[in-house]
């Protein structure tokens with residue numbers, strides 16, 4: 336509901352995350368009270384990328400908030416692919432480890448796809464394993480990557496109508512945009528409960544004029560590119576819902592300090608849009624929260640499999 340001006344309603348990912356983390360905490364308490372092992376998440380960072388350290392730190396804080404046990408293993412930049420694979424193998428077979436997260440990007444001498452596929456599919460709480468991506472493509476239950484699952488949850492809990500609507504996904508990465516497009520276009524009657532939109536995917540080779548044209552037809556835009564100011568006011572259909580996944584660190588001309596912004600020209604676009612996510616405080620916290628959701632879900636699944644094998 337909009338009460339005052341024509342400004343877009345802000346979708347507060349931070350507040351929604353807080354609410355969901357409380358729900359997850361309650362769910363976890365009940366799971367453990369029923370005699371189940373406390374879920375445990377192990378995160379692995381290779382190298383010293385400060386952004387990776389911050390992201391993993393936030394994930395560990397969220398574990399604490401929800402009550403999930405967690406640890407971070409930091410390996411030197413010089414770690415070989417074989418050494419990393421060996422560690423993943425140990426974690427895969429460790430009964431006390433529920434979820435394994437290899438923070439991306441890994442250094443250039445390590446092949447990202449090989450690493451994502453090495454994590455056991457049932458412990459792949461990032462949803463990047465080929466089996467999990469394949470299951471998503473086929474509308475089958477599996478682990479859904481945290482960022483697109485976070486966006487889906489934001490849309491659903493904000494009561495944004497997606498059925499039969501036009502959606503544009505800007506970006507075509509395999510970890511964010513592709514699973515996002517799959518969730519948006521797929522059938523709501525299937526087990527992953529798709530959003531039934533008509534989806535257009537734009538990417539770096541979509542000519543700017545075409546990008547603007549597709550965006551202007553969209554009821555929902557999800558942008559995940561990494562270019563500040565890419566989506567401008569003139570590209571927005573009045574009342575559209577704008578989800579900004581982008582995270583860019585830029586220098587504030589006024590203060591000289593660094594700040595985080597998304598891919599959307601927020602101040603201008605919010606004058607035309609119906610709903611909009613801020614950066615920070617929109618998709619970011621939801622990504623971390625969905626990782627918690629995936630870890631608890633993995634614990635429940637692993638527990639059910641263990642019981643079957645007794």
Ligand SMILES: NC(=O)c1ccc[n+]([C@@H]2O[C@H](COP(=O)([O-])OP(=O)(O)OC[C@H]3O[C@@H](n4cnc5c(N)ncnc54)[C@H](O)[C@@H]3O)[C@@H](O)[C@H]2O)c1
Pocket residue numbers: 482505506507508509510511512537538539540541546559560561562565580581582583618619620622623
């Ligand atoms: N908020 C979160 O939780 C979260 C999670 C993951 C990624 N991100 C952020 O989202 C952004 C995208 O991440 P990613 O991993 O998908 O990145 P990526 O670099 O893998 O993909 C970027 C995509 O943008 C497209 N692109 C580049 N220039 C374009 C242009 N001018 N017009 C249209 N498309 C263009 C490319 O084709 C590519 O598919 C980054 O800023 C990243 O930091 C945020």
